[in-house]
Structures are given as C-alpha cells and as structure tokens.
Amino acid sequence: MKSQTLKSLTNAHAWIGLIISFVLFIVFIAGSISLFRENLDTWEKVALIGEHAPHSQQVSYDTVMAKLDEQYQVDTHHIFYLYEPTERNPFIQAYFAVDLDEPHPETGEDHQDMSLLLDPVTGDVIAPANNFQFANFVYHLHYDLGIGRIGLYFVGIITLFFFVALLSGVVIHWRKLFNNFYQYRFGANKDKWLDAHNLIGTMGLPFHIMYAFTGLVFNLVIVYQISYALILYQGSQEKVLQAAGFNEPHIEEADTRMAMTGIDELYVRAMEELGDVTLRRMMIEHFGDENAVLVFMAKSNDEFSNEVDVRYTLKDQKQIYITHDNYDNNLRGGLATIASLHFGDFAGYGMRIAFFILGLATAYVIITGNLMWISKRAKQKKQSQRSLAFVTRLTSGAFIGCMIAIALGAVAAKVLPIDLEGRMTSIHTIVYTSFFICTVVSLFVKQQPQFCQYSLKLSGLVFALAALANMPSYLQYGSVLSNAVLVDLFIVDLMFITIASLCWYSAQKFAKKAKQVQQDIAQVQGELSTS
Amino acid sequence: MWPKSILGFIFGLLISISIALNTNLILPFEEDTRLLIGLILGFPIWAGIMVWVYAFETSLKAAKYLLLVLLPSALLNVILMV
Secondary structure: OOHHHHHHHHHHHHHHHHHHHHHHHHHHHHHHHHOOHHHHHHHHOHHHHHHOOOOOOOOOHHHHHHHHHHHOOEOOOOOEEEEOOOOOOOOEEEEEEEEOOOOOOOOOOOEEEEEEEEOOOOOOEEEEHHHOOHHHHHHHHHHHOOOOHHHHHHHHHHHHHHHHHHHHHHHHHHHHOOOOOOOOOOOOHHHHHHHHHHHHHHHOHHHHHHHHHHHHHHHHHHHHHHHHHHHHOOOOHHHHHHHOOOOOOOOOOOOOEOOOOOHHHHHHHHHHHHOOEEEEEEEEEOOOEOOOEEEEEEEEOOOOOOEEEEEEEOOOOEEEEEEOOHHHOHHHHHHHHHHHHHHOOOOHHHHHHHHHHHHHHHHHHHHHHHHHHHHHHHOOOOOOHHHHHHHHHHHHHHHHHHHHHHHHHHHHHHHOOOOOOOHHHHHHHHHHHHHHHHHHHHHHOOOHHHHHHHHHHHHHHHHHHHHHHOHHHHHHHOOOOOHHHHHHHHHHHHHHHHHHHHHHHHHHHHHHHHHHHHHHHHHHHHHHHHO | OHHHHHHHHHHHHHHHHHHHHHHHHHOOOOHHHHHHHHHHHHHHHHHHHHHHHHHOOOHHHHHHHHHHHHHHHHHHHHHHHO
8 A cells, every 4th residue: 555545544543533532422421321231220210219119020911001081181192102111110101192271381292192101910000211311321322412303413424434433443453453563661651641542452453343333234224315316206205114114004994982992801811922922012093993903013132132013902902913033024124223233132131341442442442533633643743732631621621521421410319309390301400511521621620630530539439439329229118019120229329330430430540640740840840959 | 444345345245235125136045045144154254354444455446346246146137137
C-alpha cells in the first residue's frame, strides 16, 4: 500500500474516531449495562416485589381482563400487550391505551397510554409500570440517547462511522496485525495507548464488527426498506413488509362489544402447541371487540434464535395462524439471528459477562484513541492550543460525565420512593443535568489530571453507593424473595462494584499523573529561581 | 475531511443500494432470501465505500472512481427492471 494512502487512512481513522467518540462512549457504556437490563429492572423494583411476597403461582388472565375492562375504557384500536408473571417479575404487566373524552392536555391525543403492574390473581393494580423504567432508560441511552426517533437515526449514523473506523483500522494495521499482536510497550504513554488500542481492537475485532453491523441493522434498516419499497415495490411499504414476512393474518374490527374471556384456556393450549418455548408476550388485537385476536409470541428454548407465534380468535377460540420457524420467512429468521447476536442472549450469563467485558474494553479503546489524538496534536507546532485544550477537556468531561450521570441515575432509581409523582422524569433530569454539568465544568478546569482524578473518584463512589443503597433490600426482603430475584440483585450490585473499582483504579492513575505534573512544575520553578 | 465524509456517505449509500438491488434482481433465490442478502451486503458495502473514499488524496479523484462503480451497477438495474 502506498504511504500516502496509509497516511490518508490513518488521518481519517483518527478524525472519525474523535468525532464519534463522545456518543459512541455513551452507547457502549449504556449498552454494556443494558446486557443486564432484566436484572436491573428487578433491582429497581425489588421493594415492590418484596412487599407483595409471597407470590401466588396461580394466574387468572380472565379475572384480570374482566377487572381492567370494568375499570378502564380500553381503546379498541390500540394493541393490548400482556406480559406474564415470572419468578423475577411476579406481576402481570399490561400495556394499553384508554380512550379520552377530551384531547389529552399535554399530548393532544384522543387516548392515553397506560402501563400497569397487576396482581396476577385478583387483577388489582399494584403500581404504574412506567414508574420503574431506569433499566429501560439506560437501554434507550444505548440506542437513541433517550431522545426518540431522531436519536435512533443519529446513533445509526454514528454506528456507520464506527464501522468505517473499524474497517480503516484493519487496513492500517493489516501488515502488523499478527506480528505485533502481543506487543505492549511500557515506555512512553503514546506507545502504551497505541499498543492497548491495537491489542484490544484486534482481539475484540469480531465482536466490534458484529456490534457495528447488527447495530446498523436496528437503527438504519429504514434506509434500505424505503429504497426497496420505492424501486422494487412501486412505493408500497406494505408490500415490502409482506415480502419481509410481516404478513400474519389480521381481522377487521366488528365494532360489536364482547367480554375478553377464555384467555386462561387458550394460554394452556398455546403452550402445548408451541412446545418448549419462553413466552415473550401476549397481545390482543381489537380489545373488547367481537373480532378480537389473541396472539402468543414466544422464543424456542431448544433452537438458536427461533421465534414462534400462534393466534386465536377469542370469539370461538379458533386458531387462525401458527408458525414454528421465524414466521416461515428467511428475512425474519435472519433478523432474529442478528438480534440474538447483538443482545448475547443465547448462552446464559457467561456470554453476557464476556460481552460486558468486551463492551467496557471498547470504551477503553475509544478513550485511548482520543488520548493518542491529543498527544499527537500536542507535539505539532501549528496546532492551536485553544482547540487542543477544548478537545482535551471535552474528552474528560463527556466521558467521565457519562459515568457520573448513569451512577447518579442508578442511585436515584434506588432511593427515590416508588410512589413518587414523576419519578422517572426526576431520574431523567438527574442523568442529563449531571452529564451536562460535568462536561461544562470540565471545559473551565485547567488542571485536567486533578479534575479527572476527583471526578472519577466521585463516579466510583456513586456507583458503590448505588450498590450500597441496595443492601437494605437483602436484609428486609431476603427471606421472602425468590432465588431468581436474589441472583438479579447480586448481579447488578456486582456490576456496579466492578465499574466503581474501575473508576477508582483510573482515578489512582490520574492521581499519579497529577503528582508528576506538580513535581515537574516545582522542579521548573526551582531551576528558574536558582538561575 | 468533511468533503470526503459527505461524498463517501452519499455515494456509499447509493452504491450499496444499487449493488443490493443488483443481487436482488440477479440471484435465483426466494424473495425473502434475496432481501436478506441485500440487507447483509448493504451496510458493509456502504462502510467499505466510505473507507475507500478516505484512501484517496482528493475528493474529486474519489468521485471519479465512485462514478465508475455506481454507473454500471445502476445501468444494470435499469436493464434488469425494464
């Protein structure tokens, strides 16, 4: 390869890495934590689970439906979602919309979304499920930064550039990929960072490529969907979706009221017909209508990434559709495989822990990339000192700000009362505000090693505090909680302690650096005074 | 770097769509399989084209080569669809 080509690619790799680093760091940190989303969800609402223990093994969907129908004016046009109780979440979770007589004062819509945790036997409302969404919020930070569709596409574009950075990195490093595989020099910082960057980048390459590709499919598939619709399917999105296997039968509404009964019976039948599966969710299309359809969506337990689905009409309990193999469509099968690869949900906790370590390692690769850029630019005489200081301070502020923000969010999710009005809004505000404050403060601090040292220590302490704040849960509810719930609590606490330790360890490194800087300054001042 | 990024982004998108369509129109598989192949090929082609653009010294030179890839591919789509 020509040296000019190599130089162009190296510059591009460094430039892209720097531009995308701030968002990509948030994506990887939030994504690593989100690997344990279900555990984190249990961790957040453990007080609720403990207070309502012991939990009944019996479930009566018919009773629950009758009660909901009696209490709420459920919107027939909106899909009604039901999540069955599990060992870690012993409540039925229902998500639906209610009709409003007048437009909603905030949204202006004629319906309002409801998400409730219900007693599985009596159907009594335990709590609004929207109050316990910290795990979901962190997951949103991972894929759309918590700002909806715009964030989704923005993260998609960042992921595309991440893919470009990966490919350019492979091309740049190709000749030394095997020769320098184990190289790790303990000399100058730049060599150390470069070796760590290359070593982790090379070892994690299959993982990085898989994440970049699968992430792109989730966030930017719309690009190909639109282009296929326009060129191959005469502009019809519906035809594209049909070809893509989203063609399960749908029945029109009859506009005649009917009670939603017979679900308990159909549940047993569906589980028999689907075989060894884990139920993901149930759905009712046209809730309360004579033509209501009950859908069971599940995942096969004995096959890799196989989605199964069965549908019945509630009126006469007739099966209208069943699939045992990803909707009998290769594209949907492919998408299910891509999803399983991305979430690492196919090989137990071992796989998720490996993904977690690789996720944090990628965050380290991102940091070292920025540090190398700063170090290289600092040596260039033409480099503007102001812009260099800006990038240096932004790197510290945004990266550490992300850690502090998520840690504070976790503490808030643990200590804020479960019945607090606007609980999730408060948690969102805490996370975004702390990130913003940390980033802005960093921009005004000249002594960056000290800033990093203290802010990293603070991050570590807050993560440790989140784990510590959960200790009363063990004491208060330890005897009544199931093993699955206790395992969830332990995993989340361990994860927070691990992140806290990493933050503290990094802070110690910065403390050494700060001390070194102080010594250098003292030495220079001493030399000046003697001369 | 911005001109190369924008050029690579747009041409990468166009070329990836065009090549994905080529495969869709040529490969003798079921419709769902062809769509899946297009989806799998699309993003790596898009990213690969962007890397290729960055490897050139100037955006103008890159644009010439990109047109040499895009035009035959697009032409093939037109021929296959008409």
